[in-house]
Amino acid sequence: MAAPRPPPARLSGVMVPAPIQDLEALRALTALFKEQRNRNLDTIGVAVDLILLFRELRVEQESLLTAFRCGLQFLGNIASRNEDSQSVVWVHAFPELFLSCLNHPDKKIVAYSSMILFTSLNSERMKELEENLNIAIDVVEAHQRQPESEWPFLIITDHFLKSPELVKAMYAKMSNQERVTLLDLMIAKIVGDEPLTKDDIPVFLSHAELIASTFVNQCKIVLKLTSEQHADDEEALATIRLLDVLCEMTANTDLLSYLQVFPGLLERVIDLLRLIHVAGNDTANIFSTSGCVKAEGDVSNVAEGFKSHLIRLIGNLCYKNKENQDKVNELDGIPLILDSCSIDDSNPFLTQWVVYAIRNLTEDNSQNQDLIAKMEQQGLADASLLKKMGLEVEKRGDRLILKSTSGTPPL
Template structure:
């Protein structure tokens, strides 16, 4: 005769099994936590029981990491792990009391360690991916609107978890880890990113691969673009394709539905210095596009995107006055326009027919716009600026003489 089951505990008037020891009981608890009243009245001891199952089940994952032949025997453990994460994830929804109780049990550290083990397994088993995703969702929920939890998540997750997840082939894992990063970032932690630039660049790459995903986009626009120091360090280390992506998002921020705020302007003045100085130093690289063998030169196309940014920056009154007096900018733009005109007349090349190129998100494409953007930038730099208008007149006179 089987041993009698212990009496069930009550959770907000709903009967639930007292010893959470099997998958069925976990699933019942997960379902209960979908309701706010059940989350708010949950006994604290339940979370210790869930954590005990999580720890016990994680031993099987540790064994599989040491002995890959054990991966095929992970099914039951992964089911329990998944349901533990789902249960904890639901318990944290809009409930700071549960967030605090779960955090104080050191559940965050156990979850992060387990997620890193998942990445170490390097298999695409669907049950493993599901557990992986649910673990990240739990970390996102426990950190949501809870600064203490955000701090603990950051301590455990940075940098290894982000380095492991942001370049994962599974889109949901990239999205969920981006959510955790977005939720946890603040001004102090941004400084740590400057020392771990690979994470910041991984976010840009994630946006390249998944432009429809909101979290990498929000990390860049709401965090990265508010740190001129980080942007400068990233730009120096990035590939040219990554630079184009970052510059595209800078443009999106400038021309977005919400205008730049007073707090944004000093930051974007720093960005303007980086963009203008880089363009002044590198703009002649664009002339490489006159050669067929360099027709898709990524460095040249990234430089073209700098011009696009400068055009949008000079359309902003607060940024225009700074760029109008930026050393050598107007002279270099005028000079480049003249060189391109000469190159277009001398040989048959990309500047001689359509007369224009423009870098898009995919830097392998060349489209119309370059000459017109040079002219637009010159016009903006001369707008209501007598000194620049005089420079323009002097350059025109010199050009006619030559």
């Protein structure tokens, strides 16, 4: 049986740990627990208590920081690929250890505590996180501070994004900067090298409901960005990122059909496109099409391509969907989209997205084809613009036909 540890020394009324004589011994112990046969000793609780003591003292001496790190590595090794050890670590470590370590200024301590959390989490313990949202939000903040660290990233993409309930609860409580970080990781998951699995789809349908409903309810807040006084409004910037997520979600066929019928989404996107189009033409602001107005800081980066993405989303929502094609026509959206097609440094690939949207709006839809043909005849649609789209208007008897210039059959 190991000899008992000496009690902590007391200095000027402040508790300090006794000097660590041999950090190599702690490192050796950490290495031993990589082997399964060494993981059943009753040391997890003691290790957690020491780690919490280190955090409470907030010491910065290198030797104590090293011991702090080694203690976390020890817990990570003992929990790795061993469910029994994970359960014991969770009982002793949750929630205090994670609340103490995930926001620590030392990068290694954040990384090691993230590793323990990633290793220990399962579907049952995810429910406990819903009651301790600060831990989940601390993970997002850790990813903000250390985007190069794999553990916070994996916790969010492999655990958090599999729980719609947790994501919804987190989103309601997070700051707008944290929301942007979470939405960025949602995009990364959707467009990653590995496509969403069959098990992922029901979860992301729930995420789609959260994203779409939030966008419908607050999308007009982006108009704040037209004012210099609100040029860095974080809520508006978070709303712009919602649009980016919707674009990627509607590029997934499994999510598209749900969003195509989402109440109010298409109408709100057309309405917002009209509002920023008018605002950009009226005064010089971040949505102006001249390309000469650039906001400082991160605003221009976040708002860049906003009009393009609105048109892209309209095109996606109308893909092989006659009801939405007709709805855009009813809302006078087709002239608006055509009028939006101009050279704009702030909206790269704008023309390409207009072409894409118009083709989706006119595919197997004679009413929309006739509308564009009449617009060209009346001078309301630029013939050269239609030519760029690979379209031209041909008169056949008393009827105007919109057809492809590539020789393919009419749209």
